[in-house]
Amino acid sequence: MKRCLSGIQPSGQLTLGNYIGAIRQFVQLQDEYEMFIFIANMHAITVAQDPKKLKANTKDLVALYLAFGLDPSKVNLFVQSDVVQHAELGWVLNCHTYMGELNRMTQFKDKTAKKETNISAGLYTYPSLMAADILLYDADVVPVGVDQKQHVELTRDLAQRFNNLYGETFVVPEPVTAKIGAKVMSLQNPEKKMSKSDENPKACIYLLDEPKVARKKIMSAVTDSIGIVQYDLENQPGVSNLLTIQSSLSGESIDELVAKFEGKGYGDFKGYVGDTVEAFLSDLQEKYRAILQSGEIESVLEQGAKNAGNIAFKKMRKVKKKLGFQLF
Ligand code: AQP
Numbered sequence: 304m305k306r307c308l309s310g311i312q313p314s315g316q317l318t319l320g321n322y323i324g325a326i327r328q329f330v331q332l333q334d335e336y337e338m339f340i341f342i343a344n345m346h347a348i349t350v351a352q353d354p355k356k357l358k359a360n361t362k363d364l365v366a367l368y369l370a371f372g373l374d375p376s377k378v379n380l381f382v383q384s385d386v387v388q389h390a391e392l393g394w395v396l397n398c399h400t401y402m403g404e405l406n407r408m409t410q411f412k413d414k415t416a417k418k419e420t421n422i423s424a425g426l427y428t429y430p431s432l433m434a435a436d437i438l439l440y441d442a443d444v445v446p447v448g449v450d451q452k453q454h455v456e457l458t459r460d461l462a463q464r465f466n467n468l469y470g471e472t473f474v475v476p477e478p479v480t481a482k483i484g485a486k487v488m489s490l491q492n493p494e495k496k497m498s499k500s501d502e503n504p505k506a507c508i509y510l511l512d513e514p515k516v517a518r519k520k521i522m523s524a525v526t527d528s529i530g531i532v533q534y535d536l537e538n539q540p541g542v543s544n545l546l547t548i549q550s551s552l553s554g555e556s557i558d559e560l561v562a563k564f565e566g567k568g569y570g571d572f573k574g575y576v577g578d579t580v581e582a583f584l585s586d587l588q589e590k591y592r593a594i595l596q597s598g599e600i601e602s603v604l605e606q607g608a609k610n611a612g613n614i615a616f617k618k619m620r621k622v623k624k625k626l627g628f629q630l631f
Pocket residue numbers: 310311312313314315318320321322323324325343446447448449450451484485486487488496497498499500501
């Protein structure tokens with residue numbers, strides 16, 4: 304069975320973008336692949352985190368993964384820092400990554416664009432750690448949103464570089480992006496990605512938002528003055544984003560939605576999307592609360608880390624041998 308791996312950072316409350324761009328695919332792929340899904344807490348600390356919030360966000364993230372239907376009997380679900388080999392291989396790959404490559408990473412450039420000081424070295428070398436996450440498990444496919452695709456491309460280059468230098472060691476992975484919704488945009492600035500660390504809470508639908516509050520956010524989403532519901536990313540990015548959200552949650556095609564709202568105004572359209580989002584969150588949160596009460600999270604993570612750790616240990620032994628680290 305081929306392997307699939309992906310992770311999400313517990314760097315804030317998860318957004319609808321994280322679901323539509325990433326988690327939705329994890330759930331679809333779990334029957335086809337041997338899955339490794341982790342909580343990327345080592346990535347999260349590349350920017351400042353409050354330890355209490357980090358802990359709470361980590362637990363929420365696991366509960367949400369389970370509420371969305373990730374099945375622990377099919378998926379190895381674990382916390383990144385529980386498998387030490389991520390850091391170990393991360394260092395090795397750091398030593399094989401060129402600064403020129405890291406300088407070209409658009410996510411680093413975006414995240415540091417407005418910051419002049421206190422940018423951590425970890426944020427800069429984040430892509431090498433991400434490559435380690437993927438290569439440790441010989442992942443064949445990595446489902447990600449568009450923003451992370453460049454990092455998977457770098458991972459491919461690193462795998463090939465290492466294999467060429469030391470002999471066949473790593474599987475070269477393929478990124479997989481959703482056909483619709485690979486980049487859900489901010490509700491307040493549809494030129495920008497919906498991001499959990501956005502300072503404006505109105506820009507994001509958080510998965511744990513009060514469903515009625517989420518509906519209001521949709522109602523106050525920035526659109527345009529054209530007044531026609533149609534998919535036009537260049538001239539109507541806000542309306543196009545709402546079409547994407549609706550289509551991803553309900554399964555209706557964009558064309559069906561455009562036909563449905565022909566001759567109708569943005570108020571009607573937003574009300575429709577708002578109702579969908581409200582119902583989606585109510586259902587999700589009911590499951591999320593039940594999972595938190597069930598107390599199953601700890602045992603799921605323990606088993607996940609054990610399974611992942613066994614594979615990572617073997618891979619790291621192989622890497623160490625190749626590097627000349629393993630003397631006996
Ligand atoms: N707006 C989005 N649309 C589609 N996919 C998205 N993803 C994130 N935002 C969107 C995808 O979610 C997965 C997990 O992302 P992450 O938390 O590891 O890192 P990120 O891409 O940096 O996500 P955020 O929400 O923007 O976090 P912060 O604000 O902390 O940086 C990835 O597959 C990502 O593509």
